[in-house]
Amino acid sequence: MNNNDTKPQKRFLALDTSTSSLAVSVMDNDQLLTEINTSAERNHSVYLHPVMAQALEQAGIGMDDIDGIAVGVGPGSYTGIRIAVTAAKTLAWANRIPVVGVSSLHALAWGGLQAGRDQHEAAAGNHWVIPLLDARRGQVYTALFAAEAAGSKSKAPERLAADGIRLMEAWVDELNERIGQLSEQERPSAVYVVGETDLHAEAARRLSSWFGDHLQLVPYALEGRWLGYLGAARLSAGDSDEPHTLIPNYTQLSEAEANLLRRR
Numbered sequence: 001m002n003n004n005d006t007k008p009q010k011r012f013l014a015l016d017t018s019t020s021s022l023a024v025s026v027m028d029n030d031q032l033l034t035e036i037n038t039s040a041e042r043n044h045s046v047y048l049h050p051v052m053a054q055a056l057e058q059a060g061i062g063m064d065d066i067d068g069i070a071v072g073v074g075p076g077s078y079t080g081i082r083i084a085v086t087a088a089k090t091l092a093w094a095n096r097i098p099v100v101g102v103s104s105l106h107a108l109a110w111g112g113l114q115a116g117r118d119q120h121e122a123a124a125g126n127h128w129v130i131p132l133l134d135a136r137r138g139q140v141y142t143a144l145f146a147a148e149a150a151g152s153k154s155k156a157p158e159r160l161a162a163d164g165i166r167l168m169e170a171w172v173d174e175l176n177e178r179i180g181q182l183s184e185q186e187r188p189s190a191v192y193v194v195g196e197t198d199l200h201a202e203a204a205r206r207l208s209s210w211f212g213d214h215l216q217l218v219p220y221a222l223e224g225r226w227l228g229y230l231g232a233a234r235l236s237a238g239d240s241d242e243p244h245t246l247i248p249n250y251t252q253l254s255e256a257e258a259n260l261l262r263r264r
Helices: 044-059 078-095 104-119 168-180 198-214 224-236 255-262
Strands: 011-016 021-028 031-039 068-072 099-102 126-136 139-148 158-167 190-195 215-219
Touching: 011 044, 011 078, 011 224, 021 044, 021 224, 031 044, 031 224, 044 078, 068 078, 068 224, 078 099, 099 104, 099 224, 104 126, 104 139, 104 158, 104 190, 104 215, 104 224, 126 198, 139 168, 158 168, 168 198, 190 198, 198 215
Parallel strands: 011 068, 068 099, 126 190, 190 215
Antiparallel strands: 011 021, 021 031, 126 139, 139 158
């Protein structure tokens, strides 16, 4: 639903429970007021509401002051995603305020990219960002984004491939093939693989033949501010989703990948 005729909102609450990190932020338009990020895997349902209350208190406002809600819709933990999505829909309905669903992987990519650039001097040119969340049995929740090296921190990476669950080995093969089809001028100068990288580092390093030291593996946990920035952009523009039909992104393997996994 696009409510371009409505007055742009001002203060927003953002929340995500799709990963092991419980991430909450409070925004004033596109400015971060406060964020709380906790590692509370399997306990998100217990801690979400107290953490939201704490974040609002730190921001010096109450729920009555919130003009819109942004919620991470995954992909990620099936059980985890539902906790934040259900809470966001309930709050939006009870307070008669808009709600928007935001890709958790997009937020992970944006935050992981900035973390990687803070750790290493960025190469000039175009960069790729590959967010990873472990989905077990050699699978990952992932996507592909691009960002200019000289781009502002306030500009979100642009999407090149949709969120999905993929076999990591097959995903790297696909990325290598994609890179090989690009001209030297079109290829990214650096690649950041961000998120839950430890279990998939060996597969990810197969991209190093193209990038050498400019392949950066960045262990990174989702932070609420990046979800807040993405959500604020939509809410400030007057966009919203229908609370009753907003659902988590329960992505599935492609038929070919599912068949490959069954043969293992």
